[in-house]
Amino acid sequence: MIGMKLDLEGLPIAGVSRGGLETCLEVKRWSLAFDLGRCQRSTVGCARILFTHTHMDHMGAVALHLARRALLGLDPPTYIVPAVNRAAFEALLEAWRELDGSDLPCRVLSVDAGESLPLGKGLVARVFASDHRAPCLGYHIFSQREKLDPRYHEASSEELARLRRSGQVITHRVRTSELAFCGDTRFDVIKTERHLRQARRLILECTFLDERVSVERAREMGHVHLDEIAAHAELFREVGALLLTHVSARYGPAEARELVHRKLPPWLAQRTQVFLPD
Numbered sequence: 639m640i641g642m643k644l645d646l647e648g649l650p651i652a653g654v655s656r657g658g659l660e661t662c663l664e665v666k667r668w669s670l671a672f673d674l675g676r677c678q679r680s681t682v683g684c685a686r687i688l689f690t691h692t693h694m695d696h697m698g699a700v701a702l703h704l705a706r707r708a709l710l711g712l713d714p715p716t717y718i719v720p721a722v723n724r725a726a727f728e729a730l731l732e733a734w735r736e737l738d739g740s741d742l743p744c745r746v747l748s749v750d751a752g753e754s755l756p757l758g759k760g761l762v763a764r765v766f767a768s769d770h771r772a773p774c775l776g777y778h779i780f781s782q783r784e785k786l787d788p789r790y791h792e793a794s795s796e797e798l799a800r801l802r803r804s805g806q807v808i809t810h811r812v813r814t815s816e817l818a819f820c821g822d823t824r825f826d827v828i829k830t831e832r833h834l835r836q837a838r839r840l841i842l843e844c845t846f847l848d849e850r851v852s853v854e855r856a857r858e859m860g861h862v863h864l865d866e867i868a869a870h871a872e873l874f875r876e877v878g879a880l881l882l883t884h885v886s887a888r889y890g891p892a893e894a895r896e897l898v899h900r901k902l903p904p905w906l907a908q909r910t911q912v913f914l915p916d
């Protein structure tokens with residue numbers, strides 16, 4: 639599969655994503671990537687990987703990523719993994735160290751649904767549970783800043799300085815949605831995780847697109863079917879931009895785009911892109 643890049647409402651996203659084969663989406667602006675099903679040249683530069691789950695098409699390239707960064711003398715990467723998989727992940731790295739005869743230095747952090755993960759530069763990821771056939775986490779990244787409380791809007795700068803010195807809290811934290819990545823999931827995550835419906839940019843897997851695989855079968859395998867998005871389009875009214883990933887290799891890029899544009903209502907199709915090369 640060819641790696642690709644696109645612009646998702648002002649945010650460049652690069653990588654690869656095909657269901658069952660390989661998924662790795664890079665967000666260079668934030669020096670991170672979601673999952674590591676393949677390690678392209680550009681992926682080596684991503685110092686942080688947020689793993690959603692441990693299926694091979696999402697994690698299989700971790701050893702190459704680690705080794706290439708070490709070879710180039712780059713800082714040890716940080717791998718963020720679901721807490722439930724941490725021990726097995728550490729054991730995997732240990733096995734590679736022994737096989738490769740090298741240190742392969744890295745930092746491993748584990749996260750669980752409900753936690754907040756600080757990402758620096760005023761960004762924080764809210765970790766949520768997706769609904770796959772294996773434990774899977776999603777990440778909703780927010781930018782946050784301090785905003786003056788409305789009750790102090792009329793106050794002079796001298797007055798504000800005095801209040802601050804006296805220890806008075808005069809600001810509150812405002813969080814703005816930047817990007818949500820769901821990993822592999824059934825459609826139900828859109829129903830259970832209401833914040834996703836207000837995501838500025840939503841990356842959702844859509845593995846199956848037509849009757850070659852039924853909605854029922856897609857659900858059994860823990861994936862989204864395009865017919866479910868079409869049937870529940872109203873849930874996406876407040877989503878800024880939708881990016882569909884993880885499309886099964888049985889659909890060619892042009893065919894996938896045609897199906898998405900035909901099945902979704904025009905207002906939703908307009909703000910939807912499919913992560914496949916032209």
Ligand SMILES: [Zn+2]
Pocket residue numbers: 657658661693695696822884
């Ligand atoms: Zn997958």
